[in-house]
Amino acid sequence: METPILRIETPQSFHRSVAQASELLRAGEIVAVPTETVYGLAANALNSAAVRKIYEAKGRPAYNPIIVHVASLSMARQHVRAWPEIADILAAKFWPGPLTLVLPKSDSVPSVVTAGGETVGIRWPLHPFMQELIRECAFPIAAPSANLANQLSPTTGDHVFQSLGGRIPLIVDAGPSSIGLESTVLDLTSIPLRVLRPGMISAEQISDAIGLKVVAAGRESAILKSPGMLRKHYSPRARLIISAWASDAELEKIARGSGTPLSRIHILAHERIPHSNPYGRVAVIPHDPEAYARALYAELHRSDQLNAALILVEAPPPESHWDAIRDRLRRASGNG
Ligand code: TXA
Ligand code: MG
Numbered sequence: 001m002e003t004p005i006l007r008i009e010t011p012q013s014f015h016r017s018v019a020q021a022s023e024l025l026r027a028g029e030i031v032a033v034p035t036e037t038v039y040g041l042a043a044n045a046l047n048s049a050a051v052r053k054i055y056e057a058k059g060r061p062a063y064n065p066i067i068v069h070v071a072s073l074s075m076a077r078q079h080v081r082a083w084p085e086i087a088d089i090l091a092a093k094f095w096p097g098p099l100t101l102v103l104p105k106s107d108s109v110p111s112v113v114t115a116g117g118e119t120v121g122i123r124w125p126l127h128p129f130m131q132e133l134i135r136e137c138a139f140p141i142a143a144p145s146a147n148l149a150n151q152l153s154p155t156t157g158d159h160v161f162q163s164l165g166g167r168i169p170l171i172v173d174a175g176p177s178s179i180g181l182e183s184t185v186l187d188l189t190s191i192p193l194r195v196l197r198p199g200m201i202s203a204e205q206i207s208d209a210i211g212l213k214v215v216a217a218g219r220e221s222a223i224l225k226s227p228g229m230l231r232k233h234y235s236p237r238a239r240l241i242i243s244a245w246a247s248d249a250e251l252e253k254i255a256r257g258s259g260t261p262l263s264r265i266h267i268l269a270h271e272r273i274p275h276s277n278p279y280g281r282v283a284v285i286p287h288d289p290e291a292y293a294r295a296l297y298a299e300l301h302r303s304d305q306l307n308a309a310l311i312l313v314e315a316p317p318p319e320s321h322w323d324a325i326r327d328r329l330r331r332a333s334g335n336g
Contacts, residue, residue: 003165005157008034008129008174017129017172022136024170030054032146032160033133034174036126037098037183037199038153038297039160040069040143041168042133045079048110051142055112057167059149065115067100067183068122069141071134076122079140081106086210087188093209095124096131098183099201113142119189129174145182146171152236152304152332155180155297162301180294181324186214198324200293216323234331236300238266238308242329244315248274255279255312264309268299272314280308289321296325300332 006017021031021042028050030043041058043050045068055062070076073091077083081104090101105113105120114120125131134141145153147163154160157173164171184199186206193214195203207214241258245251251274255265266281267274270292273284283299285292303311313329316322 001166001169003161003168003171005161005171005173007157008172014129014132018132018136021133021170021172025050025133025137025139025141028053029169030057032154032157032164032168032171033130033141033143034127034157034172034177035069035130035143036178037181038155038177039146039157040130040141041146041164042069042141042143044137045069045113045140045142046108046110047139048112051110051112054142054144057164058144058147060144061149063115064144064149065117065119065121066113066142066144067185068109068113068120069130069134069143070122070124071096071131072124075134075140076101076124079106079109079120080104080122084188086193086212089210090186090206091124094201094206096126097124097201098126098179098181098199099123099206100183100185100197102185102187102189102196104189119187121185123183127174127178129172150235152234152297152300153182154301155294159297159301162305176294176298178294179290180297181328184324198327200290200324202320202323204320234328235334236308236311236332237304238311240300240311240313240329240333242313242315242333245272247272248276251312252276252278258310258312260310264307266303266306266308266311268303268311268313270314270316281306289325292316292322292325296328 030053033042100121100123102121146160155177184201185197187194195216203214262278263280265279270285270287285295
């Protein structure tokens with residue numbers, strides 16, 4: 001299958017992309033689309049056969065449910081059995097944006113979307129393309145990240161092409177994702193409320209908004225509740241080690257101790273930037289959580305493209321603003 005890439009650069013290409021993508025979605029096809037978090041692989045959420053194509057193209061296990069994207073509150077409410085008051089408060093504060101609410105599903109949502117479960121994850125994305133696409137289609141859009149199962153999420157159209165080129169009929173490319181990490185997934189079906197996947201909207205911000213305690217799920221229960229949280233998700237091909245160093249000499253000692261030739265080691269630093277560079281590559285990521293999140297996956301994708309064997313990542317700070325980043329790095333290192 002040919003996989004054309006439509007780039008959005010002008011109002012004309014924006015509207016042309018919406019028209020072509022919506023035509024494919026209405027015909028029961030799948031399309032890779034930009035969102036503010038990461039690129040998604042979209043299908044009509046109300047069409048079981050279309051959603052099955054997502055699982056097939058990604059090689060996604062059938063037990064992993066898919067988030068449903070909406071473009072209004074009324075569309076969200078239409079596809080859940082109950083809409084608690086806290087959902088209203090959270091939607092008012094964080095939607096459109098990178099927050100997915102897990103609620104009891106209504107009968108309108110096919111079971112293939114929820115992997116047979118009784119709950120559905122719903123999100124109103126901020127990206128103007130997604131909003132226009134959903135309005136144009138007038139149905140909700142099921143979309144996981146647009147990558148082969150267990151690989152890194154894509155934050156550019158090229159990342160999508162590397163992973164799914166030849167397997168899907170269209171990629172809409174709107175440039176790099178503005179947030180760069182997947183949405184926060186919040187379970188509203190049990191008390192206390194639980195973050196199943198941390199994201200750039202933190203448990204603390206959510207808790208402040210609703211005046212209720214919100215717990216970050218223990219890793220084991222998160223895995224049962226949110227199968228996508230299995231270890232070894234969000235991984236580059238290269239081995240990844242999170243480390244800390246006080247000097248160039250210490251970093252070099254860690255690198256040599258790994259047994260990997262230095263030329264195949266990539267360093268990802270944000271604070272202690274090495275002065276000498278005997279490594280395959282040194283990437284510098286800004287020391288700011290938003291900017292770091294935006295850049296992280298692109299750097300990991302780049303290391304894979306350059307055939308790194310080992311990525312040594314400077315440990316991010318312990319503060320809560322960095323929770324989602326630490327979570328993804330831990331998973332990428334295989335210590336989910
Ligand atoms: O930012 C995002 O969330 C992106 C964009 C495309 O919206 N989507 C995304 O989807 O990251 P995906 O499928 O790669 O990750 C969704 C996560 C998975 O861990 C899945 O198990 C979990 O959300 N999830 C989805 N529906 C759920 C449900 N009903 N209950 C619990 N977890 C759910
Ligand atoms: Mg994913």
